[in-house]
Amino acid sequence: MSAIAIPAGMPQYDDVPRYDVAAVRADFPILDREVNGHRLVYLDSANTSHKPRQVLDVLAEHYAMHNANVSRSVHTLGTEATEAYEGARAKVAAFVNAPSVDEVVFTKNSTEAINIVAYAFSNASLRPDGDPRFRLGPGDEIVISEMEHHSNIVPWQLLAERTGATLRWFSVTDAGRLDESGLDELVTERTKIVSLVHMSNILGTVNATSRITARVRAVGALLLLDCSQSVPHMPMDVVDLDADFIVFTGHKMCAPTGIGVLWGRAELLAAMPPVFGGGSMIETVSMAGSTFAAPPARFEAGTPPIAEAVALGAAVDYLTGIGMPAIQWHEKQLTAYALDALASVPDLRIFGPTVPVGRGGTISFALGDVHPHDVGQVLDSLGVQVRVGHHCARPVCTRFGVPATTRASFYLYTTTEEIDALVAGLEKVRKVFG
Amino acid sequence: MQLESLYQEIILDHYKRPHGRGLRDAGDPASRVAEAHHVNPTCGDEVTVRVATDGAVLHDVSYDGMGCSISQASASVLHELLTGRAAGEAFEVHEAFVELMSGRGQVTPDEDVLGDGVAFAGVARYPARVKCALLPWMAFKDAAARAGVGASPTEVKA
Numbered sequence: 001m002s003a004i005a006i007p008a009g010m011p012q013y014d015d016v017p018r019y020d021v022a023a024v025r026a027d028f029p030i031l032d033r034e035v036n037g038h039r040l041v042y043l044d045s046a047n048t049s050h051k052p053r054q055v056l057d058v059l060a061e062h063y064a065m066h067n068a069n070v071s072r073s074v075h076t077l078g079t080e081a082t083e084a085y086e087g088a089r090a091k092v093a094a095f096v097n098a099p100s101v102d103e104v105v106f107t108k109n110s111t112e113a114i115n116i117v118a119y120a121f122s123n124a125s126l127r128p129d130g131d132p133r134f135r136l137g138p139g140d141e142i143v144i145s146e147m148e149h150h151s152n153i154v155p156w157q158l159l160a161e162r163t164g165a166t167l168r169w170f171s172v173t174d175a176g177r178l179d180e181s182g183l184d185e186l187v188t189e190r191t192k193i194v195s196l197v198h199m200s201n202i203l204g205t206v207n208a209t210s211r212i213t214a215r216v217r218a219v220g221a222l223l224l225l226d227c228s229q230s231v232p233h234m235p236m237d238v239v240d241l242d243a244d245f246i247v248f249t250g251h252k253m254c255a256p257t258g259i260g261v262l263w264g265r266a267e268l269l270a271a272m273p274p275v276f277g278g279g280s281m282i283e284t285v286s287m288a289g290s291t292f293a294a295p296p297a298r299f300e301a302g303t304p305p306i307a308e309a310v311a312l313g314a315a316v317d318y319l320t321g322i323g324m325p326a327i328q329w330h331e332k333q334l335t336a337y338a339l340d341a342l343a344s345v346p347d348l349r350i351f352g353p354t355v356p357v358g359r360g361g362t363i364s365f366a367l368g369d370v371h372p373h374d375v376g377q378v379l380d381s382l383g384v385q386v387r388v389g390h391h392c393a394r395p396v397c398t399r400f401g402v403p404a405t406t407r408a409s410f411y412l413y414t415t416t417e418e419i420d421a422l423v424a425g426l427e428k429v430r431k432v433f434g
Numbered sequence: 435m436q437l438e439s440l441y442q443e444i445i446l447d448h449y450k451r452p453h454g455r456g457l458r459d460a461g462d463p464a465s466r467v468a469e470a471h472h473v474n475p476t477c478g479d480e481v482t483v484r485v486a487t488d489g490a491v492l493h494d495v496s497y498d499g500m501g502c503s504i505s506q507a508s509a510s511v512l513h514e515l516l517t518g519r520a521a522g523e524a525f526e527v528h529e530a531f532v533e534l535m536s537g538r539g540q541v542t543p544d545e546d547v548l549g550d551g552v553a554f555a556g557v558a559r560y561p562a563r564v565k566c567a568l569l570p571w572m573a574f575k576d577a578a579a580r581a582g583v584g585a586s587p588t589e590v591k592a
Binding site: 371372373374377378381388389390394397403404432433 | 437440441446476477478479480500501502503504560563566
């Protein structure tokens with residue numbers, strides 16, 4: 001290979017960020033276990049990720065040493081718990097380059113975060129003084145895509161029903177990319193919000209959003225990106241991405257279940273009416289009526305998942321310590337390896353991009369006409385854990401004419417040996433059902 | 435895990451060469467015909483079961499669907515076991531199959547009652563797959579009730 005020499009002192013061709021995968025694997029206790037007499041091969045991180053000891057320790061330590069309710073106690077434990085909880089918010093804000101810590105709202109998961117935005121629309125639509133950007137009625141339009149997880153479809157269907165607005169969507173190309181050909185007809189002056197997946201949980205596609213953002217800005221709509229599958233796997237910069245809201249969930253990024261994030265531009269969160277009423281979200285309460293706290297507290301009614309939030313902060317520290325560019329690069333290499341390896345399996349059809357460009361390490365496929373349940377069962381007997389089914393993205397399955405798919409998904413601890421085990425397992429599937 | 439205990443040869447045979455597949459009209463125009471369509475929302479498996487009966491005998495139990503080997507083989511066995519049976523007998527078989535599948539592998543099936551259905555004993559040890567095996571049987575129960583058999587508790591042994 002001939003290459004132009006890069007002057008010394010400049011970044012070189014093979015100067016890619018790397019880390020020691022074996023050392024990372026040693027941080028995850030579960031990776032040592034066996035499944036059905038075989039070494040665990042976990043290829044289901046798009047569903048939920050495993051948790052490193054560093055996160056599990058923080059979770060246990062919080063309950064063992066700092067347990068108290070937050071934002072309401074003057075005592076020492078309460079202060080420690082509050083500092084840990086708010087400290088986690090600051091870590092998350094830095095992780096996604098949020099301009100302000102107050103732009104990070106803790107939620108239960110991505111689903112709840114999307115529902116908070118959808119219900120803010122509906123509540124603003126009911127109030128005469130509702131901010132016009134959040135008021136929806138007949139004639140207004142909401143735009144999503146065919147590529148969404150159900151959590152970014154159903155809340156908008158319900159919102160459209162409640163307000164009389166119309167739901168429209170981008171379609172998906174045969175190659176598994178977002179079809180932007182009708183962008184100008186789809187996103188118009190009638191559009192109030194565009195809510196799109198950043199990385200598809202079933203096709204693995206990473207959507208390039210800049211054209212869409214430009215169009216959204218031109219028509220004065222808002223843009224929400226579902227980053228559940230992207231924030232865990234690549235560097236995230238909300239300023240650079242130029243979205244209005246992003247949502248993601250802790251359990252897919254080495255943190256516990258029960259903690260998610262809604263990030264929103266400060267002035268938009270400030271313009272949104274509350275969704276859940278209760279403790280912590282108020283300014284003052286009287287029997288005649290109440291006024292509400294500023295964001296993020298306005299959207300965090302009741303005792304939040306404190307330990308889970310603190311552990312999410314620890315997960316962010318862990319991922320940052322390894323380096324998100326290095327994790328992204330590792331997964332890109334795995335994806336290229338897996339796409340090649342899967343191409344060697346007879347009768348295997350990949351749904352989604354077949355090149356490791358504009359896609360992440362989540363690969364859905366069909367093996368001949370063997371049902372994904374049967375594929376998953378045989379793989380499980382060999383210790384290989386994949387997800388089978390419609391992956392909460394049934395419209396994608398319908399688009400490609402299948403009831404379900406088999407999906408392998410990778411993370412920072414995945415190895416090429418595990419992809420080899422998958423390919424060997426698929427050979428066994430072909431033997432049983434051939 | 436013994437994969438063979440789940441994927442018994444009998445099950446794979448029924449899956450690869452299903453018996454009586456395809457929805458059929460009643461041979462006798464006087465028959466009552468009804469059907470039920472059931473879906474497993476977690477995996478998207480679907481089956482439609484159609485029952486043709488004069489109220490006493492199930493003249494035909496036909497079906498169509500798409501899904502995994504377990505659900506489709508189960509539909510084939512359902513057809514084989516229940517077609518031509520008296521309604522009362524059919525529900526005894528139905529009950530024995532449901533009991534087998536709910537038994538977490540602790541129930542010993544009676545081959546005289548369940549025929550090829552005994553091959554599903556292994557499936558009962560896989561909680562994630564029990565629903566697959568039961569899908570056509572639950573659809574059958576609804577279809578039979580709609581055709582006017584099996585709805586009353588006296589016809590279904592408690």
